[in-house]
Amino acid sequence: MPGHRVTFRAASDRSLLIRLGESIDLDTHRRVLRLLRTLEAHPVEGMIDLHPAYASILVVFDPVRQDPGGLQAALRIRLAESEAVELAPPRLIEIPVCYGGEYGPDLDAVARFHRIQAERVIELHSRPVYTVYFLGFAPGFAYLGGLPEEIATPRLDVPRARVPAGSVGIAGSQTGVYPFATPGGWRLIGRTPLRMFDPNRASRMSLLETGDQVRFLSIGPEEFAAIERQAQ
Amino acid sequence: MMRVHAPGLLTTVQDLGRPGGGPLGISPAGAADPVALRLGNILLGNPPHAAALEMTLSGGAFEFEEPTLIALTGSDFGAACEGRRLELWRTHEIPAGGILQIGGTASGARCYLCVRGGFAVERWLGSASTHVLSGLGGFHGRPLRKGDALAIYPSRAGRPRKRIRPEVVAAVSPRRTLRVTRGPHSNWFEYATVRTFTSHRYTVTEDANRMGLRLAGPALATRGGGQMITEGVSLGAIQVPPAGQPIILFVDQQTTGGYPIVANIIAADLPSIGQLRPRDEIRFEMTSFEQARRLIIEQEMLLGSGEDLLCE
Numbered sequence: 001m002p003g004h005r006v007t008f009r010a011a012s013d014r015s016l017l018i019r020l021g022e023s024i025d026l027d028t029h030r031r032v033l034r035l036l037r038t039l040e041a042h043p044v045e046g047m048i049d050l051h052p053a054y055a056s057i058l059v060v061f062d063p064v065r066q067d068p069g070g071l072q073a074a075l076r077i078r079l080a081e082s083e084a085v086e087l088a089p090p091r092l093i094e095i096p097v098c099y100g101g102e103y104g105p106d107l108d109a110v111a112r113f114h115r116i117q118a119e120r121v122i123e124l125h126s127r128p129v130y131t132v133y134f135l136g137f138a139p140g141f142a143y144l145g146g147l148p149e150e151i152a153t154p155r156l157d158v159p160r161a162r163v164p165a166g167s168v169g170i171a172g173s174q175t176g177v178y179p180f181a182t183p184g185g186w187r188l189i190g191r192t193p194l195r196m197f198d199p200n201r202a203s204r205m206s207l208l209e210t211g212d213q214v215r216f217l218s219i220g221p222e223e224f225a226a227i228e229r230q231a232q
Numbered sequence: 233m234m235r236v237h238a239p240g241l242l243t244t245v246q247d248l249g250r251p252g253g254g255p256l257g258i259s260p261a262g263a264a265d266p267v268a269l270r271l272g273n274i275l276l277g278n279p280p281h282a283a284a285l286e287m288t289l290s291g292g293a294f295e296f297e298e299p300t301l302i303a304l305t306g307s308d309f310g311a312a313c314e315g316r317r318l319e320l321w322r323t324h325e326i327p328a329g330g331i332l333q334i335g336g337t338a339s340g341a342r343c344y345l346c347v348r349g350g351f352a353v354e355r356w357l358g359s360a361s362t363h364v365l366s367g368l369g370g371f372h373g374r375p376l377r378k379g380d381a382l383a384i385y386p387s388r389a390g391r392p393r394k395r396i397r398p399e400v401v402a403a404v405s406p407r408r409t410l411r412v413t414r415g416p417h418s419n420w421f422e423y424a425t426v427r428t429f430t431s432h433r434y435t436v437t438e439d440a441n442r443m444g445l446r447l448a449g450p451a452l453a454t455r456g457g458g459q460m461i462t463e464g465v466s467l468g469a470i471q472v473p474p475a476g477q478p479i480i481l482f483v484d485q486q487t488t489g490g491y492p493i494v495a496n497i498i499a500a501d502l503p504s505i506g507q508l509r510p511r512d513e514i515r516f517e518m519t520s521f522e523q524a525r526r527l528i529i530e531q532e533m534l535l536g537s538g539e540d541l542l543c544e
Contacts, residue, residue, distance in 0.1 A: 011416040012496035013524035015466035024461060036255065051254040051464025051487045058464025060251065063499055063525050064532045135257035136462065136488030139366050143462065143488075180366045199356055199368050206256050 104190035140179035140197030140206035159185035193228035240292035250359035264506030268306035272346030282350025283360035291334020301348035307340030322395035340507030349387035415493035451476030468497035
């Protein structure tokens with residue numbers, strides 16, 4: 001959009017970083033999303049992958065087929081085209097979460113950190129409608145914006161060697177769901193029985209995609225078990 | 233069919249990877265030393281995307297039910313079949329019931345076992361590569377275990393014995409001085425810090441795998457070039473966390489990262505990362521984007537010469 005400073009920066013000899021803004025906000029996010037949709041629909045010559053993030057897209061290209069100057073010129077055309085793209089209204093995905101106990105071993109610590117009750121943490125976490133800014137880090141891992149500042153909590157000093165799949169965590173003012181059992185340093189406050197990433201799902205391999213809206217629903221252990229059984 | 237008698241330390245099915253998954257957070261995976269894999273497939277007359285086994289630091293024991301033409305490429309792990317030592321970079325006929333015994337490495341980190349036809353593994357997003365951390369792709373998304381049986385695609389018989397020309401092997405041999413281009417966050421590093429990075433040796437630590445390689449050496453100070461927000465990261469990026477010890481992002485990498493990047497290893501030298509072992513010492517040499525592009529075009533021209541790379 002006119003007035004927004006866009007910069008192109010070589011990240012390597014086979015990738016170019018397009019920065020569309022310098023902050024985490026919904027307006028910048030929508031510009032990233034419009035450019036992402038444009039490039040997915042109309043790839044430029046030599047482009048082989050896209051890594052979107054909060055305010056940027058990394059374009060990976062084949063350096064044999066394309067030179068950085070030619071790539072940048074082609075991307076500028078797409079950038080101009082992207083300004084006219086109408087984004088579809090976002091989908092709202094509801095994610096049931098069993099908070100606390102074995103499902104969220106750090107819930108009490110997060111409550112103590114903010115000197116509030118655990119119930120209040122749950123209330124604050126499950127109230128907002130979050131936005132999926134992008135997927136990154138690992139397959140299907142959604143970076144969500146919209147966590148209330150009252151429950152923003154620093155990462156663990158020592159990351160866990162293994163975080164169970166479906167764990168819902170807080171790291172600073174970010175919140176997210178681990179799609180796989182991986183090492184991780186986020187404070188775990190709950191867990192969802194949903195499969196966040198399923199390579200065999202015909203569509204929506206990743207339950208969450210860039211641009212989606214998300215709400216967490218607090219559920220009990222019985223409901224967790226019932227949904228988990230249904231999912232298998 | 234090939235049966236696994238002993239799987240080695242970490243043996244996975246790999247091909248040239250699955251680029252294009254970035255918007256879903258999926259990194260391409262694929263062979264850690266794709267040049268070695270490609271030369272193996274060229275030797276066997278396979279399509280470039282045929283899947284092979286990638287062995288890490290140690291081999292294993294593999295039995296072939298039918299007579300199979302194979303090739304071993306990458307680093308020499310000391311392979312033998314029925315008491316006969318098998319050289320790297322050439323085709324070998326394994327008889328029906330033959331057991332291939334592969335030892336431990338004497339040089340680099342990875343050896344490739346390529347078979348004529350390629351391993352018949354279900355492709356996910358167009359690739360047979362295994363992404364170890366997330367358990368996706370390859371053979372049931374995991375490293376091979378004792379007792380696994382892998383099917384091999386049938387192929388036309390009658391492939392003459394071939395080997396890769398020695399001068400080609402020499403031209404693509406792994407480098408210990410890795411050439412880099414400047415990173416996208418140069419305002420985070422003083423000139424003197426970049427000098428430190430390119431003028432000292434760094435040691436590969438034990439924490440080195442397909443996701444990334446942690447290095448040990450002179451710490452690199454970051455000066456805080458403003459607010460750092462998570463951005464897409466590229467293969468071979470050299471991240472610098474607050475403690476100052478650099479990390480090279482590798483084939484099973486995270487697709488985005490929040491640490492400043494001091495430099496990025498050039499495309500032509502990425503395969504060399506796949507041959508680095510813990511305790512190996514490496515250096516970094518800054519080069520221009522123009523030179524980096526000349527080098528990858530040169531490498532691709534060499535690898536694109538197909539049968540001209542071979543001799544009897």
